[in-house]
Amino acid sequence: MSKASENVSEWLRQPVEQEVAQGELGDARRNRVAGQIVARLSQQPTASLANALEDEASLEAAYRLLNNEAVGWQDLMSGHVRATLERACQVGQCLVIHDTTEFVFAGNSYRAGLGPTTTLGQGFFVHAALAVSAQGERIPLGTLGAEFYTRPVGPKGLRLGPHRRVKPHQLSQHPPEAGNIPPWPKQSRRWLELMQSIEQQRAGRFECIHVMDREGDIYEVLQAATQFQARFVIRACQDRAAFHQGELTHLFELARQQPAQGQRHIELSERSGTARTYGGKSHPERQARQATVAFSSTTACLRKPDSKGRTPVGIEVNLVRVWEPRPPAAQPAVEWFLLTTEPIHTALEVQRVVDIYRARWLIEEFFKALKTGCAVEVRQHESFHALSNILGLCMPIAWRLLLLRALERTHPTAPASLAFTPRQLLIVAHLAKNLPTAPTLAQALGALARRGGHLKRNGPPGWQTLWRGYRELLLVENGWMLAEKRRSRSKNL
Ligand SMILES: [Mn+2]
Numbered sequence: 450m451s452k453a454s455e456n457v458s459e460w461l462r463q464p465v466e467q468e469v470a471q472g473e474l475g476d477a478r479r480n481r482v483a484g485q486i487v488a489r490l491s492q493q494p495t496a497s498l499a500n501a502l503e504d505e506a507s508l509e510a511a512y513r514l515l516n517n518e519a520v521g522w523q524d525l526m527s528g529h530v531r532a533t534l535e536r537a538c539q540v541g542q543c544l545v546i547h548d549t550t551e552f553v554f555a556g557n558s559y560r561a562g563l564g565p566t567t568t569l570g571q572g573f574f575v576h577a578a579l580a581v582s583a584q585g586e587r588i589p590l591g592t593l594g595a596e597f598y599t600r601p602v603g604p605k606g607l608r609l610g611p612h613r614r615v616k617p618h619q620l621s622q623h624p625p626e627a628g629n630i631p632p633w634p635k636q637s638r639r640w641l642e643l644m645q646s647i648e649q650q651r652a653g654r655f656e657c658i659h660v661m662d663r664e665g666d667i668y669e670v671l672q673a674a675t676q677f678q679a680r681f682v683i684r685a686c687q688d689r690a691a692f693h694q695g696e697l698t699h700l701f702e703l704a705r706q707q708p709a710q711g712q713r714h715i716e717l718s719e720r721s722g723t724a725r726t727y728g729g730k731s732h733p734e735r736q737a738r739q740a741t742v743a744f745s746s747t748t749a750c751l752r753k754p755d756s757k758g759r760t761p762v763g764i765e766v767n768l769v770r771v772w773e774p775r776p777p778a779a780q781p782a783v784e785w786f787l788l789t790t791e792p793i794h795t796a797l798e799v800q801r802v803v804d805i806y807r808a809r810w811l812i813e814e815f816f817k818a819l820k821t822g823c824a825v826e827v828r829q830h831e832s833f834h835a836l837s838n839i840l841g842l843c844m845p846i847a848w849r850l851l852l853l854r855a856l857e858r859t860h861p862t863a864p865a866s867l868a869f870t871p872r873q874l875l876i877v878a879h880l881a882k883n884l885p886t887a888p889t890l891a892q893a894l895g896a897l898a899r900r901g902g903h904l905k906r907n908g909p910p911g912w913q914t915l916w917r918g919y920r921e922l923l924l925v926e927n928g929w930m931l932a933e934k935r936r937s938r939s940k941n942l
Pocket of ligand 1: 548549662664
């Protein structure tokens with residue numbers, strides 16, 4: 450068993466609010482309120498604050514914290530980021546997956562500080578870095594950092610719906626909170642800055658490999674990574690001019706000339722065709738299927754974009770190509786070009802690079818955990834400031850949701866004691882029918898998901914069912930502990 454899986458049950462046993470309450474919020478009271486919000490929300494992540502918090506006074510305190518100009522999402526996330534760094538140190542080696550997503554908020558009234566999104570509505574973008582363990586298993590460790598930003602509103606105003614447009618002069622009635630909203634960054638900057646800050650924080654403490662999709666294929670990012678010797682696997686988007694053995698060629702052509710080093714099966718996830726990334730690129734629709742892919746590799750020197758020269762100056766990278774020699778009819782064929790610092794001498798090493806890139810599904814799931822699991826997009830707060838703050842507090846909760854779900858997928862046959870205490874297992878056995886005496890993780894989690902309303906014939910459990918079942922377990926466990934306390938107290942009388 451890897452170091453990560455040895456630690457999982459301990460991480461799960463720590464209440465998630467504990468790390469939040471240790472954040473740098475500048476005042477003990479704020480820490481207590483932040484911890485309280487997370488404690489209550491983690492019991493029911495889709496509930497509104499009004500429903501999650503018990504009384505008027507704590508609700509009042511929560512709103513005051515979220516709207517406090519002196520408290521930003523970076524502060525609210527700081528405890529979670531520090532705890533994630535510690536978990537990364539415990540496992541020693543991790544992948545850091547970077548990606549961007551947008552949060553879109555419905556409704557007809559403008560919320561201060563929000564900007565245009567790629568679909569109708571108002572919202573903001575989040576660029577995040579998720580750490581997962583690197584040795585064999587992909588166990589989510591948490592968020593190592595994020596950047597939140599909005600796009601500026603253009604001269605035509607903001608379209609909130611098919612019949613609702615807010616003109617720029619109307620926005621001034623709700624002036625954006627200028628100090629809090631970073632300007633729309635140049636595409637490259639956020640990829641670069643987040644990687645840089647993680648490299649600084651990890652230096653000498655743990656190893657990491659940065660994983661990025663095609664949006665991360667930016668010369669400045671590759672250059673900076675090479676300069677501070679960061680390791681990476683980045684999917685190439687651009688067919689750059691490149692040198693190979695002194696000859697000037699192009700990246701994709703060079704990769705396509707290489708013979709296959711082997712073949713393997715991979716699972717492709719479903720993708721809806723309409724989805725447009727915030728960068729404006731669209732992807733064709735894809736059905737979930739198993740694909741037989743071939744892979745090959747070579748080395749290349751990427752030519753600096755502004756140099757026209759034919760002398761090999763640029764960035765030395767290893768290049769891996771993954772492609773589908775015989776795609777099924779009417780389905781787009783897989784073809785990835787991966788730029789990497791990782792070794793590619795043997796077929797096994799090349800496959801390892803492919804596997805590292807494939808760990809990217811975890812960040813997609815993490816974003817789903819925030820959107821579906823924590824219902825961030827239906828929250829009613831009225832400004833970017835409050836919405837980004839509640840999102841900062843939902844990050845550690847979403848990590849917990851993801852951890853449970855990822856374990857169900859990656860460790861189905863591991864003993865359930867990996868994630869549950871003996872007392873919890875006793876309760877699961879009470880709640881579920883026909884659970885074997887030493888259940889596997891998938892059996893125990895499956896039993897909980899069924900308590901949460903999951904039907905076996907619908908495939909693997911979703912966010913809601915798994916979490917509802919897990920929450921029921923926590924509730925019953927609380928009751929159990931109360932009863933034990935009462936019993937021991939009455940004995941002492
Ligand atoms: Mn992306």
